[in-house]
Amino acid sequence: MKYFLPILFSCICMYATAQIDTVIIKPSPEFVSHFSKRLNYDRVNVKYHMEERGNIRDVFVYLSVLEELANGKKMYAVRIDARANRNIFTDAPLSAAEYIDADELPKVIGYLQEIIRTMKTSQDAARFTEYRYFTRGGIMLECYTGVNRWRFCLNYKTGSFGVSNLLAFDKADNLTYINRIDDVQELLATLENIQREIQQMR
Numbered sequence: 345m346k347y348f349l350p351i352l353f354s355c356i357c358m359y360a361t362a363q364i365d366t367v368i369i370k371p372s373p374e375f376v377s378h379f380s381k382r383l384n385y386d387r388v389n390v391k392y393h394m395e396e397r398g399n400i401r402d403v404f405v406y407l408s409v410l411e412e413l414a415n416g417k418k419m420y421a422v423r424i425d426a427r428a429n430r431n432i433f434t435d436a437p438l439s440a441a442e443y444i445d446a447d448e449l450p451k452v453i454g455y456l457q458e459i460i461r462t463m464k465t466s467q468d469a470a471r472f473t474e475y476r477y478f479t480r481g482g483i484m485l486e487c488y489t490g491v492n493r494w495r496f497c498l499n500y501k502t503g504s505f506g507v508s509n510l511l512a513f514d515k516a517d518n519l520t521y522i523n524r525i526d527d528v529q530e531l532l533a534t535l536e537n538i539q540r541e542i543q544q545m546r
Contacts, residue, residue: 375480375481375482375501375515376442376480376481376482377421377442377443377444377445377448377479377480377481378419378445378480379408379410379419379420379421379443379445379446380421380440380442380443380481382410382419383410384440388412388414389412389413389414390410390411390412390413391410391411391413392408392409392410392411393408393409393410393411394406394407394408394409394423395407397534397537397538397541398530398531398534400522400527400530400531400534401520401522401524401527402426402427402520402521402522403424403425403426403427403498403500403520403522403531404424404425404426404427404430405422405423405424405531405534405535405538406422406423406424406425407420407422407538407541407542408420408421408422408423408443418545419446420446420542420545420546421443421444421445421446422443422444422446422449422535422538423441423443423444424441424444424483424498424500425437425441425500426500426502426518426520429441429502439502439503440502440503441500441501441502441503442479442481442482442483442500442501442502442515443481444479444481444483444535445479445480445481446539446542448479448480449535449538449539449542450539451479452477452479452485452535453532453535453536453539455477455485456485456528456531456532456535457532458475458477459475459477459485459487459496459528460525460528460529460532462475462487462494463487463493463494463496463525463528464525465494467489467493467494468489469489469491469492471489472488472489473488473489474486474487474488474489475487475488481501482501482515483498483499483500483501484497484498484499485497485498485499486498486499490523493523494523495521495523496521496522496523496528497519497520497521497522498519498520498521498522499517499518499519499520500518500520501515501516501517501518502515502516502518503515503516
């Protein structure tokens with residue numbers, strides 16, 4: 345007991361005089377689209393507008409336009425939203441969703457074309473095969489073997505802690521399965537139409 349108190353006192357003194365490091369979590373630009381970065385983080389005066397271009401099974405597809413008020417410069421992107429992300433009191437979505445930048449559209453269209461070709465092939469139920477394609481903002485297009493068929497899953501990102509939070513550590517996953525080839529082809533056609541529309545507006 346006579347050694348316990350001095351040791352305890354020494355430990356308390358050492359703890360009190362020790363330097364305590366503070367860890368600060370900083371926003372990460374990883375997996376954020378250019379459109380989302382300009383809209384949510386750059387603190388620029390903008391006008392944001394989106395119009396529905398597709399209503400495919402469980403998702404809405406929007407053409408999104410961002411205009412800088414100071415110089416009129418415009419950015420274009422595609423936004424994919426779950427039906428549950430609609431606000432019942434206004435026409436605004438409940439939470440922010442990640443975007444597909446306009447310059448990424450040809451790549452995403454190519455992904456969907458490859459997925460459609462894959463879904464038309466036969467698959468062996470005894471083996472598992474999976475394809476994963478990603479956008480700049482971390483949206484994942486996934487195709488994998490299910491029971492007796494290929495399955496397509498769209499994993500799009502929303503802010504889990506607020507309307508404009510789309511940081512890498514903050515994003516929530518929204519999984520939507522679009523397993524009918526006709527629906528995937530409709531999604532592909534919608535993105536192709538949006539791409540042509542953007543080209544005309546530019």
